[in-house]
């Protein structure tokens with residue numbers, strides 16, 4: 610077995626029996642059929658993932674924030690200096706970022722993983738050093754990563770997922786930090802969906818019209834120089850790995866691996882925003898079944914995110930015009946996913962509660 614096959618293997622299809630049982634259980638609960646809307650689908654998916662009805666409560670949750678820098682930063686696609694990536698890693702480790710506040714709110718643990726920050730970072734509690742490179746190369750000039758670097762970051766993400774589940778977590782949440790990573794995200798989304806860069810490239814942390822036009826041009830150049838300009842990436846893991854390495858970031862590769870790891874462990878993975886959406890497209894190219902274990906935490910204001918979610922067939926749980934990343938939107942969705950599962954454990958049936966069913 611090749612390293613790639615090993616990494617993408619071991620993901621079981623959703624358990625159709627447990628899903629059928631979950632659907633019929635939902636229909637016996639003391640509520641009109643279908644009245645919990647999308648949350649009923651979430652509960653059924655959770656049963657399919659775990660192979661059990663009722664599904665286990667998806668708690669405690671673990672947020673993993675993968676951090677990396679981007680050679681394309683040199684092209685002026687973001688107003689923020691590159692060193693903010695390293696500074697925010699220190700901020701996460703100190704507990705001072707929005708992701709930390711939201712994690713505290715929902716009771717999630719926070720693990721920060723340096724997979725590609727372009728600086729040596731002082732060690733800190735909760736910070737794992739898994740540096741693959743000091744940032745990527747400029748994706749508008751050639752491949753951002755070698756295939757080996759992309760594979761190493763994938764393996765790292767997968768391992769972190771496995772370790773977090775082994776430590777008792779029952780839900781994984783994706784997080785990212787990497788100045789300029791909305792440019793790499795747009796390039797990945799355009800590559801995997803075949804969409805025009807102008808439709809999927811957003812303003813990231815906030816740029817003016819002229820910089821936005823320039824950012825779209827940079828994404829176009831990235832696709833052309835890497836041979837990804839003509840339609841969507843073909844199916845199959847080799848093509849997916851090549852595209853991920855060509856225009857992705859080290860944190861995208863690690864998040865894709867994290868998704869594969871969560872799926873292999875049969876644990877739900879709540880995706881955050883546009884960076885996670887782009888990484889999930891790569892994970893889907895590597896192992897389509899992995900997406901069965903993903904829930905879209907929210908829909909970000911970045912235009913490419915909706916494109917990615919549509920291609921993945923995922924419906925976002927929260928839509929608050931967030932455009933931060935870090936895992937913030939994924940964290941906010943966690944209580945909703947828990948509520949969907951809790952209904953299956955705690956709500957009485959018409960029989961058990963002696964409630965009359967509807968007449969016709």
Ligand SMILES: Cc1cc2ncn([C@H]3O[C@H](COP(=O)(O)O)[C@@H](O)[C@H]3O)c2cc1C
Pocket residue numbers: 686687688689693697785786787788789790791792812813814815933934935
């Ligand atoms: C202080 C600060 C905190 C952040 N937390 C997440 N991001 C988000 O913004 C960055 C991507 O946007 P762009 O492509 O426009 O650079 C990523 O680091 C992402 O995680 C942040 C950005 C900043 C500046």
Ligand SMILES: O=C(O)c1cccnc1
Pocket residue numbers: 791813814881882883884909910911914931932933934935
């Ligand atoms: O959609 C996101 O997650 C996002 C948007 C802008 C900047 N960083 C992240």
